[in-house]
Amino acid sequence: MGADFHSRIHPVRQLAVLALLSLGLAACKTEKDPDQPTILGVPPVFAYLGVEYSYNFGAYGGEDILDYSLTNAPSWLALEDTSNKARQGIIMRGVPGLTGGSRGEADLGKTEGINLVTTDGRMAGAQPFDIDVKYNVMSLDAEPFTEGESPEIPASNREQCTLPDLETEGEHSVTINLYNDDGSVSGTRELTLPTRRVFVKVTLDQPSVTRVAVAFELLSDYDASSCDVGFSPPHQNCDHSASNAGDAILGTDIVGLGSNSSMPRDETGESELDYIDYELDEQGFYTRGVITLEPGITECYLPLEVVEDSFAEPVESLRLALTEVRSGLAGLGSGNGGVVTNLSIQDNEPVLSLETVNGGGRDTLNVGAVREYVARLSGDRDRDILRSSATPKTPPHVSNPSSLSSDWKTETGLRMTN
Structure with missing residues (x-):
């Protein structure tokens, strides 16, 4: 059983x-068979000199821990060493112009066909990509200036340098020519005039890992030797010639730092700005200098001083140029050919207009006749306004002025009162 x-x-x-x-x-x-090792992500196409470039790739697949390598990569680019071998993925990092041999501008340009390769020892995957290295471009921007006024610095979401104090007035001494009735120079006069601070915004496109110092210079087309036809310098028709009309005079209308001004300080007034240095030009005026942006700063403010004179002028034009990178890696424009911005100074003097006693803007007068007209001033004033019987383009302080409140007679026989 x-x-x-x-x-x-x-x-x-x-x-x-x-x-x-x-x-x-x-x-x-x-x-299921193991997946082929696969890299995830698309790195940035552009990199910039002196600016950190990094990208964190993801990955999956393979039967074992993945290893990574770069092929056909520029010398400044490398994979970040990591002790976390269980992590799927890798960080790629570098600073064009600095890492991999500090090649500077030699790292500019496009590298094509870079490959990030990953393998588990048996199978491999790759991610091809290109990188184009460009200049980290500097630029300038400014609103029109007005005599006697200091603008406000607008809010910004960029990393800014210390904001300058623009409210404190400065002072600047100039020498002007005096003229005889025929326009020849009769002598000179020393004037000490108040100044008001203005600013030009200096921008760096990307935050640099190093300090960037760049030289600047004020420029103008004004030329005292450019005379009207039939005249030679020194002469009123050279100093105020038709070709010089509307051109600012460096050292007279605008400077970087007034001859009697203190160095610009921060908004609190406690410390001098440490990112600006002014330099003298050939005429002995501070119209040049160097502005420095610390690592990470992308927006800074270049203080200038507009001289407030007492005579009416047209809008005056000039330029500010960034001329040379003294330290760090940056591009003066996209092609590194230089950066120039146009500046203008608007006058704040009252404007004189003439009318008939009935308020008319036009009139007809026979030669030799005398008629009374009304002179009207627009704008605020805190002093007597002077007139000159010299040519209209002659500033009142350089000829023999008399008060506009008294009667005066022009060469054509017009009698005017205010």
């Missing part, structure tokens, strides 16, 4: 073993 029982159990055991083997074989057949 025991033998019969054993004979009945044995086939059951065989069936159970066969079932387990079948399940095991089925499991082997349905197990």
